[in-house]
Amino acid sequence: xxxxxxxxxxxxxxxxxxxxxxxxxxxxxxxxxxxxxxxxxxxxxxxxxxxxxxxxxxxxxxxxxxxxxxxxxxxxxxxxxxxxxxxxxxxxxxxxxxxxxx
Numbered sequence: 001x002x003x004x005x006x007x008x009x010x011x012x013x014x015x016x017x018x019x020x021x022x023x024x025x026x027x028x029x030x031x032x033x034x035x036x037x038x039x040x041x042x043x044x045x046x047x048x049x050x051x052x053x054x055x056x057x058x059x060x061x062x063x064x065x066x067x068x069x070x071x072x073x074x075x076x077x078x079x080x081x082x083x084x085x086x087x088x089x090x091x092x093x094x095x096x097x098x099x100x101x102x
Contacts (some may be wrong), residue, residue, distance in 0.1 A: 015039040019069060021047070034072070034082050043090045045082035047075070 018037040021032050024044070032047040068076070 008083075019072065021071070022062060039091075041091055042094055044085045044089075046085045048081055048083060049079060050079035 016036060016038055018035075020035060022033050022035055024033045025031075034045045034047050036043040036045070
């Protein structure tokens with residue numbers, strides 16, 4: 001949801017603790033997601049693969065943020081991107097449970 005008074009992703013004090021790919025079970029299908037765990041919330045993004053590669057055939061020239069993991073840098077160079085799936089989940093509202101693999 002849009003909030004014009006504050007951009008929650010722009011805090012200079014926010015720390016990225018962990019990030020990585022995960023499969024999310026969404027009703028009857030599995031969804032490739034990429035998670036960003038910050039020190040105050042969890043952000044779930046949907047992985048999208050662009051059919052057209054950015055920059056033509058030479059994708060080595062794409063400027064990539066060096067702080068991203070090599071996996072995410074490679075994914076972006078291949079024309080992929082992430083879109084926010086839902087509102088960030090504040091860590092004080094997050095409950096984690098171990099589940100058995102299906």
